[in-house]
Amino acid sequence: MTGRTRKTAQERKGEIVEIALKLAGEVGPDRMTTQALADAVGISQPGIFRHFPKKEDIWAAVALRISALLQENWAAAHRQDLPSSDRLRVFVTSHLTFLKTTPAIPAILFSRELHAENEALRCFFADMIKRAHRSLSDMIGEEIKARRFCAGLDPDDAAYLVLALIQGLAMRWSLNARNFDLVKEGDRLLSLQLKGFENSQLPPA
Amino acid sequence: MTGRTRKTAQERKGEIVEIALKLAGEVGPDRMTTQALADAVGISQPGIFRHFPKKEDIWAAVALRISALLQENWAAAHRQDLPSSDRLRVFVTSHLTFLKTTPAIPAILFSRELHAENEALRCFFADMIKRAHRSLSDMIGEEIKARRFCAGLDPDDAAYLVLALIQGLAMRWSLNARNFDLVKEGDRLLSLQLKGFENSQLPPA
DNA sequence: CCCATAAGTTAGTGAGTACTTACTAATTAC
């Protein structure tokens, strides 16, 4: 044995969070016990507590990781410097693609951990969704200014509809054991949704 | 003491289901332990098992009760013999009113019990939602026939949007600790959604 | 009035949970 047999705390901590995120998606957030996590990492169960004093500290770290991943994903969608008419669609599509590859997010969103057990986590996710709503609302506002969407459209309400589309779709996906293509289905439904926002009654001057 | 101090099995069974439904909404489906249920009913914890051999039998009974309540609610919405143009709106509104007074339903929909633990329950709810989708789809189809909705509208997809509206709204309601008026918010969003379905591009002949 | 039956209790089991204590061994600093 020439190699290392231990890892540094920093490495381990990151590794645990990464595996927790994966495991939460695979077996469900409530089955992600410290034992299951330790097994997946390859250390003993109490070893977890060397890095995270409380289990909720793991959830906090996972939430931060998810937040970072989402920000990254949204930023990538924005960086593409698309015509604003496509931004909304790309935003939703890339978000759905992300959910598909990171099923832990909808799983956590539907978990007892979030809805009953862990108030801090609930607030964190509520805030994350609020930020998403804000982004959507802004993009819709720009579409209205560009006269592609109806002038009388309330951007906040429209954003809630798009958000509900995503969440409702994710729920259906989960209830149907993830047996259809989230992105394809979402794309089709979004087309229909956006058509309803279009400036048909009041054609541009 | 002239009155009875014990109840018949049938009475007790119904009582337990009713209280389980209430409790699932109040404390969350995963905190509705047999102990909590027994306390609420006013008997000892093992007393529950005299009436339901397994806990999942309680969930099955609760699911049946919910199904019956929903059917009743939908039937009531249909009995009103409304112009078909209002049926859709009444359907959604009365459903939201029902969710508001029976918060156990969204709670169960977001529970681990349903998504991970209890396959039978998941299928039961998936089927229930499928029936709701069918109803919505049918109503939208009639609106298209009546030329109030756009001829090119896919009734199935439109129904998914309405369903997502309800589910997404319920999720937001739950995430925000039920701090807004579900029905009022839903009514406003539904108006916007339905406007998007209207026959604006192809005015009636 | 007695007794069979059914509703309910007391006391317990085994499995699983987060978390702790007391120790060991690998790594790093000096």
Added chain:
DNA sequence: GTAATTAGTAAGTACTCACTAACTTATGGG
């Protein structure tokens, strides 16, 4: 090279969960 630090472990605590066995008591029919 040795001492301090730190990652990790084995064993165990205290708790909660669904569920069971064996006993007790209330009720209604003969």
